[in-house]
Amino acid sequence: MYTPLKRGNLPVVQYNPVNCSKCLSYLNPYCAVDFASKFWTCPFCSQKNSFPPNYAGMDPQHLVSELFPENTTIEYRTPISTNAVPPVFLFVVDTAMKHQDEILHLKKALLQALQAIPSNCFVGLITYGANVQVYELSYPHCRRCIVFSGETEVTPAGVQTLLGLHPVKPGTSHAAQLNNKYILPLESILENLTSIVEELQIDPQQFKKGEERKACATGVALSVALAIMESIFPKIGGRIINLSAGPCTVGPGVVVGRDLSEPIRSHYHLRKEEAKYVTAAIAYYNKLAARAVAQGHAVDIFSASLDQTGLLEMHPLANNTGGVLVSTESFIHEIVKQSLRKLFQKDDDGHLSMKFNGTIEVIQSKELKVCGAIGHLQSLGKKNAYVSETAMGIGGTNAWKMCTMDPNTSYAFYFEVVNAHNNIIPADNYGLVQFRTNYIHPSGERVQRVTTIAKTWSPPSAGLNALLPGFDQEACAALIARYAVFKAENEEAQPIKFIDRHLIQFIHAFGSYTKDAPESLKYPPQIAIYPEFMFHLRRGNLIQIFGTSPDETAYYRHYLLRESVSSCLIMIQPALDSYSFDVDEPQPVLLSLSSVLPDKILLLDTFFHVVVFSGETIAAWRKAGYQDQEGYENFKQLLEVPVQDATMILMNRFPMPMYVVCDQGSSQARFLLAVLDPGKTGATLSSPNAVGPAATTSQEIYSDDVPLSVFMEHLKKKVVSYEG
Numbered sequence: 001m002y003t004p005l006k007r008g009n010l011p012v013v014q015y016n017p018v019n020c021s022k023c024l025s026y027l028n029p030y031c032a033v034d035f036a037s038k039f040w041t042c043p044f045c046s047q048k049n050s051f052p053p054n055y056a057g058m059d060p061q062h063l064v065s066e067l068f069p070e071n072t073t074i075e076y077r078t079p080i081s082t083n084a085v086p087p088v089f090l091f092v093v094d095t096a097m098k099h100q101d102e103i104l105h106l107k108k109a110l111l112q113a114l115q116a117i118p119s120n121c122f123v124g125l126i127t128y129g130a131n132v133q134v135y136e137l138s139y140p141h142c143r144r145c146i147v148f149s150g151e152t153e154v155t156p157a158g159v160q161t162l163l164g165l166h167p168v169k170p171g172t173s174h175a176a177q178l179n180n181k182y183i184l185p186l187e188s189i190l191e192n193l194t195s196i197v198e199e200l201q202i203d204p205q206q207f208k209k210g211e212e213r214k215a216c217a218t219g220v221a222l223s224v225a226l227a228i229m230e231s232i233f234p235k236i237g238g239r240i241i242n243l244s245a246g247p248c249t250v251g252p253g254v255v256v257g258r259d260l261s262e263p264i265r266s267h268y269h270l271r272k273e274e275a276k277y278v279t280a281a282i283a284y285y286n287k288l289a290a291r292a293v294a295q296g297h298a299v300d301i302f303s304a305s306l307d308q309t310g311l312l313e314m315h316p317l318a319n320n321t322g323g324v325l326v327s328t329e330s331f332i333h334e335i336v337k338q339s340l341r342k343l344f345q346k347d348d349d350g351h352l353s354m355k356f357n358g359t360i361e362v363i364q365s366k367e368l369k370v371c372g373a374i375g376h377l378q379s380l381g382k383k384n385a386y387v388s389e390t391a392m393g394i395g396g397t398n399a400w401k402m403c404t405m406d407p408n409t410s411y412a413f414y415f416e417v418v419n420a421h422n423n424i425i426p427a428d429n430y431g432l433v434q435f436r437t438n439y440i441h442p443s444g445e446r447v448q449r450v451t452t453i454a455k456t457w458s459p460p461s462a463g464l465n466a467l468l469p470g471f472d473q474e475a476c477a478a479l480i481a482r483y484a485v486f487k488a489e490n491e492e493a494q495p496i497k498f499i500d501r502h503l504i505q506f507i508h509a510f511g512s513y514t515k516d517a518p519e520s521l522k523y524p525p526q527i528a529i530y531p532e533f534m535f536h537l538r539r540g541n542l543i544q545i546f547g548t549s550p551d552e553t554a555y556y557r558h559y560l561l562r563e564s565v566s567s568c569l570i571m572i573q574p575a576l577d578s579y580s581f582d583v584d585e586p587q588p589v590l591l592s593l594s595s596v597l598p599d600k601i602l603l604l605d606t607f608f609h610v611v612v613f614s615g616e617t618i619a620a621w622r623k624a625g626y627q628d629q630e631g632y633e634n635f636k637q638l639l640e641v642p643v644q645d646a647t648m649i650l651m652n653r654f655p656m657p658m659y660v661v662c663d664q665g666s667s668q669a670r671f672l673l674a675v676l677d678p679g680k681t682g683a684t685l686s687s688p689n690a691v692g693p694a695a696t697t698s699q700e701i702y703s704d705d706v707p708l709s710v711f712m713e714h715l716k717k718k719v720v721s722y723e724g
């Protein structure tokens with residue numbers, strides 16, 4: 001798992017990297033340097049290379065930055081080119097909502113965003129309902145917009161003609177971009193754009209008999225937005241930010257009809273192949289996503305609706321471009337406003353923290369081949385001898401592209417060891433991987449961040465368990481979760497079967513036991529909590545689709561494919577803390593029904609939901625108002641601390657999670673109960689037959705939702721009888 005833009009104190013140099021003449025890897029701390037003869041030996045391919053002349057003064061006391069042992073990551077910056085165009089933000093705003101409150105809050109969110117965007121950035125506005133309006137921002141005296149029918153697709157050439165655009169060639173000067181009326185530097189249009197946003201109205205619509213959903217032309221709106229961006233800002237970093245109030249109901253990209261008697265597709269409809277729009281809609285949005293990727297433009301979708309809006313069909317727009325999905329029930333909620341503010345957050349140097357037009361390339365030692373990557377990136381189709389024939393995720397390449405990324409964006413990479421068993425690697429050789437991430441900083445600088453990782457090899461004679469000291473079970477859980485989700489989405493594989501097979505084989509390889517004696521199975525400490533991660537993964541919403549909508553599934557999986565190991569772990573196995581009078585600090589407790597106690601408050605963090613749950617007694621005391629009485633200050637504090645801790649999570653996370661406050665026995669408590677292990681007595685919580693006999697195959701641990709204890713017993717049985 002690699003987070004290229006992870007924040008930290010990094011060495012930054014203003015020159016170009018020195019590369020190996022044979023394998024092109026960059027000079028790094030693992031290179032052997034001969035100071036006398038000014039040569040360095042490449043640790044990837046053993047090539048001897050001479051240093052360039054400007055390294056002549058180097059000696060062991062005066063090393064260049066890239067050779068310091070601690071500088072395994074280093075940043076190379078190239079000065080800003082005079083052609084640098086500031087980032088571009090095109091808002092594509094759905095005004096086909098039902099309530100005035102909704103549009104009021106939508107406008108607030110937009111105005112806040114305009115405040116957060118640096119004034120030199122290019123900004124444009126498109127609104128849509130039944131039709132699509134593109135606003136002229138250069139003309140302050142009266143409102144002018146060009147209207148496109150929402151029913152029919154317009155070709156990019158058609159959009160150019162209708163808007164009078166003069167297509168710009170990539171790499172031409174900044175002035176070319178100013179020659180349009182629709183997307184202009186914020187400083188020159190702020191006043192005009194602010195008034196337009198303030199005057200936005202709900203899309204006026206006519207309803208025919210039987211039509212109850214609003215006409216909403218999301219498909220055409222996004223297509224027009226892409227055409228404008230392609231035409232004026234080709235290969236220039238930018239985002240199309242879609243604020244959506246409902247599903248696309250007209251024109252290309254329809255996800256549901258306007259008749260309310262026709263429900264939007266569910267997982268049930270998908271399984272039964274009764275979702276009549278889904279194939280065409282996915283194909284349509286995939287096509288749009290490919291256009292965005294080709295030009296380096298990201299697409300974000302902020303969805304605010306009680307019902308689904310089509311994230312299932314549209315999510316490739318965000319996933320393939322590095323854009324974000326944010327989903328909530330209404331624009332009135334703080335979630336859209338805060339997440340939009342956070343999208344435009346700045347680094348310590350005052351620049352936007354998002355980066356654009358990125359590529360990432362991996363180079364590794366000859367004993368390794370790269371199988372693929374999983375995350376919000378796309379293949380650049382660069383194949384060489386070090387690319388494995390076995391694809392895992394997006395494979396068949398050693399380089400990928402991402403239109404945008406931010407300091408949280410993390411990518412999973414998968415490698416295989418291809419060293420022949422009888423080929424003994426010298427003890428002083430490392431297995432190396434070099435990640436080279438190139439991107440455009442919002443300032444216009446081109447930056448290359450290089451991380452070189454080295455691991456020592458373990459000889460075959462040492463046995464598999466010699467690998468355990470270097471094993472990170474948390475990273476492994478995140479990697480396997482991403483792979484399971486990737487398979488579920490792209491290969492229609494059954495993710496539970498895959499997880500179970502993997503877990504059985506894994507424990508078979510690293511656990512110690514006597515054949516056919518389940519009670520003898522012991523886990524080495526380095527893998528001790530791994531089975532529990534897999535237990536929670538296979539019953540959570542990343543894998544299970546029961547009780548969730550296709551949009552929710554797409555949304556949850558979007559973040560699993562985007563976030564760092566620590567965030568992925570919260571999604572896999574939510575964090576549960578208990579607060580009580582007995583202890584000062586909150587205690588992490590088991591995700592089990594046994595942690596629910598009358599005199600405790602629980603704080604649950606699933607990444608998407610933050611739940612403060614009061615036990616019965618606590619709730620009763622609170623309702624009786626003890627916290628406001630003298631002598632009960634302790635109780636008052638006990639109530640406050642988890643709320644403060646929850647607030648911290650809400651403020652710091654992107655996207656802002658949904659906040660639930662509930663008491664034991666209330667209906668909202670389901671947010672907590674759904675993720676708890678039902679335990680031995682509570683099996684009926686999720687399925688009446690959970691502990692009954694269930695038929696399993698040799699590759700499956702249990703086919704039903706069962707308590708952790710039952711799962712672990714079955715795992716032991718499967719492992720000790722595993723035949724390979």
Ligand SMILES: [Zn+2]
Binds near residue numbers: 023044045047
């Ligand atoms: Zn080399």
